Amino acid sequence: MRVAVALLAILLAPIPAVAELLDFSGAEWARIVRHGPWPLPFRADPSNRVSGDADAIALGRTLFFDTRLARDGRLSCATCHDPALGWSEQRARSEGRTTLTRNTPSLLDVRLRRWFGWDGAHDNLWATSLRPILDPREFASDPTAIADLLRGDGKLSACYDRAFGRDIAGVDAETLAIDAAKALAAFQETIDSARTPFDDFRDALDRGDRIAAARLPLAAQRGVRLFVGKGNCAFCHLGPAFTNGEFHSIGIPFFTAEGADGGRHAGIKTLQSSKLTLLGPWNDDPDLAPGTATRHVDPQHRNFGEFRVPGLRDVARTAPYMHDGSLASLRDVVKHYSDLDPDRLHNDGEAILVPLKLSESEIDDLVAFLESLSPTVRTSDASSGPRCN
Amino acid sequence: MRSLASSLVLLLAATGAAEACEPPRLDASTRIDGKRHVLLFRGVPSPPPLNTSFAVEIAVCARDGASVAAPRVDAWMPAHRHGMNYRPSVVARAPGSFRADGLLLHMPGRWEFVFEVGGERLTATQTLD
Numbered sequence: 001m002r003v004a005v006a007l008l009a010i011l012l013a014p015i016p017a018v019a020e021l022l023d024f025s026g027a028e029w030a031r032i033v034r035h036g037p038w039p040l041p042f043r044a045d046p047s048n049r050v051s052g053d054a055d056a057i058a059l060g061r062t063l064f065f066d067t068r069l070a071r072d073g074r075l076s077c078a079t080c081h082d083p084a085l086g087w088s089e090q091r092a093r094s095e096g097r098t099t100l101t102r103n104t105p106s107l108l109d110v111r112l113r114r115w116f117g118w119d120g121a122h123d124n125l126w127a128t129s130l131r132p133i134l135d136p137r138e139f140a141s142d143p144t145a146i147a148d149l150l151r152g153d154g155k156l157s158a159c160y161d162r163a164f165g166r167d168i169a170g171v172d173a174e175t176l177a178i179d180a181a182k183a184l185a186a187f188q189e190t191i192d193s194a195r196t197p198f199d200d201f202r203d204a205l206d207r208g209d210r211i212a213a214a215r216l217p218l219a220a221q222r223g224v225r226l227f228v229g230k231g232n233c234a235f236c237h238l239g240p241a242f243t244n245g246e247f248h249s250i251g252i253p254f255f256t257a258e259g260a261d262g263g264r265h266a267g268i269k270t271l272q273s274s275k276l277t278l279l280g281p282w283n284d285d286p287d288l289a290p291g292t293a294t295r296h297v298d299p300q301h302r303n304f305g306e307f308r309v310p311g312l313r314d315v316a317r318t319a320p321y322m323h324d325g326s327l328a329s330l331r332d333v334v335k336h337y338s339d340l341d342p343d344r345l346h347n348d349g350e351a352i353l354v355p356l357k358l359s360e361s362e363i364d365d366l367v368a369f370l371e372s373l374s375p376t377v378r379t380s381d382a383s384s385g386p387r388c389n
Numbered sequence: 390m391r392s393l394a395s396s397l398v399l400l401l402a403a404t405g406a407a408e409a410c411e412p413p414r415l416d417a418s419t420r421i422d423g424k425r426h427v428l429l430f431r432g433v434p435s436p437p438p439l440n441t442s443f444a445v446e447i448a449v450c451a452r453d454g455a456s457v458a459a460p461r462v463d464a465w466m467p468a469h470r471h472g473m474n475y476r477p478s479v480v481a482r483a484p485g486s487f488r489a490d491g492l493l494l495h496m497p498g499r500w501e502f503v504f505e506v507g508g509e510r511l512t513a514t515q516t517l518d
C-alpha cells in the first residue's frame with residue numbers, strides 16, 4: 001500500500017521547475033529501492049561469543065594497529081587495510097614479506113559478508129582474521145607467539161580478561177590465538193560505511209519525495225538507470241551492500257607470473273579442508289545455524305577463475321579495483337564492462353554479461369553513480385574508538 | 390476397420406493410465422501434475438527469500454501407487470543459464486513427505502525449480518524480486 005501510494009506520488013506529482021528528476025518507471029523505481037535502506041542494523045555474529053562486546057572491540061582495535069602481532073614487527077593489519085583508504089590500500093597487489101597475488105579488499109561493511117576473501121576460502125570473520133597472522137607471506141606468526149604477546153602485555157591481558165570473562169593465565173595458546181582473532185573480528189564488525197547521496201535519493205524515492213530525490217545530480221540519476229537496467233549490474237551487485245556475495249567471472253585474467261589464481265575453485269577446497277569453519281569446533285553457536293551455506297556449497301566447473309562480487313559502497317575510495325588490482329580507476333572499470341570480450345569469460349555459458357558498448361557520456365554517468373555511493377562528509381571512523389590502556 | 394478400433398481402445402487405455410493420486414497434505418503449496426507423479430512444494434519461508442538460505446517442503450505421490458524415494462531438488466535461471474551454487478540436502482520426514490535444505494537463490498528474476506522423482510522431471514517457475 002505504501003509502495004502504491006509512493007509510486008502514485010512519483011507518477012502524478014508535477015515536475016518542479018528547478019530540480020530535475022528522471023521519469024523513472026515503476027519497475028526502475030522498485031529496483032532502485034532494493035539497494036536500501038542504509039545503514040543496516042547491527043546483528044551480533046552468533047559464531048563469535050564476543051561479537052558486539054565493547055571490551056572485545058577495544059582489544060581488537062588495539063591488535064589491528066599493533067605491529068607486534070607480526071613476527072618481524074614491521075606490519076600491522078592497518079598497513080594494508082588503511083582506514084584513510086576505505087580500509088584498503090593503493091598498491092595493486094599487497095606487499096607482505098613478499099608480494100601477494102591479490103589486491104587488499106576494503107573492510108567496509110565486512111560484517112555483512114557470507115564468504116570472506118576474493119575466493120571465499122572462509123565462512124566467518126574470525127578465521128579470516130587469523131589467516132594473515134599465520135600466513136608465512138604476511139605476519140608469519142604462530143599461536144605461541146600470539147599467546148606470549150597477550151600474556152606478556154599487562155594492558156592486553158587485562159583487556160582479554162574482561163572481554164572473555166576469564167583469567168588469561170589458564171588459557172592455552174591455540175585458544176588464545178582464536179580468541180585474538182575473535183576480538184579482531186568484533187572490532188572489524190564496527191567498520192561500517194556511512195550514508196551517501198545515493199541513500200538520500202533512494203529514501204526520497206521510497207517516500208515519494210520528488211524534490212528531495214531530484215537533489216541527486218542528473219548524471220548520477222542516469223547512471224542509476226543504467227545500473228539497474230541495461231547494464232545488468234544489479235543482478236550481481238545486489239541489495240543494500242551492492243553484492244550478492246557470490247562468485248562470478250567478469251573476464252579479468254587470472255593467470256599471473258606465479259601461475260593461475262584458481263579463485264573460487266581453490267577457495268572451496270581451502271574451505272572444505274579447514275577446521276576453522278562454521279561447521280567446526282570453534283563456532284560458538286551451539287546450533288551451528290549459520291553453517292547452512294557451508295554445508296551445501298557445491299563445487300562447479302565454472303568456479304575456476306571466479307571471484308567474489310565486491311560490494312560497491314565507498315568504492316570511489318578503494319582504488320585500484322578487481323582481485324588483482326589491475327584496473328586503476330572507476331572509469332577503467334566501466335570501460336571494462338563496456339568493451340568486454342565474451343570469450344574471456346570463464347563462466348560455462350552464464351548469460352548475464354554482454355559488451356555494453358556505452359557512449360562516452362554513458363560511461364560518465366555510470367561513474368557519477370558509482371561516486372554517489374561515497375559519503376560527502378566524513379565523520380570519525382571505527383579506528384578512533386577506545387583501545388586497551 | 391477392426392485395427393483402427395483396437396488402436397482407439399489402446400489409446401484410451403493409455404490416457405486412462407494417468408490415475409489420480411493424492412500426496413500428503415501441504416497447505417499453501419504449488420502443485421505440479423506430472424505424467425507419473427503429483428508433487429506439492431512450498432518454500433520455508435514462503436515465498437523464498439532472495440539471496441538467503443531457505444528450505445523447501447515437498448509432498449509427492451506416484452500415480453501407480455508405488456512408494457516414492459527422495460526427490461532430487463535443484464533450481465536454475467533459464468534466462469541467465471546458471472543454477473545455484475548450492476546443492477540441497479533432502480531428507481524424508483514421512484512416506485511421501487520430504488524436506489530439502491540449503492537452497493539459495495542469489496539473483497532476482499525467474500527461477501525454475503526442478504524436482505527429479507522416480508525418473509520423472511517436474512518443474513515449476515517462481516519469480517523473485
Ligand SMILES: [Cu+2]
Binds near residue numbers: 496
Ligand atoms: Cu541469474
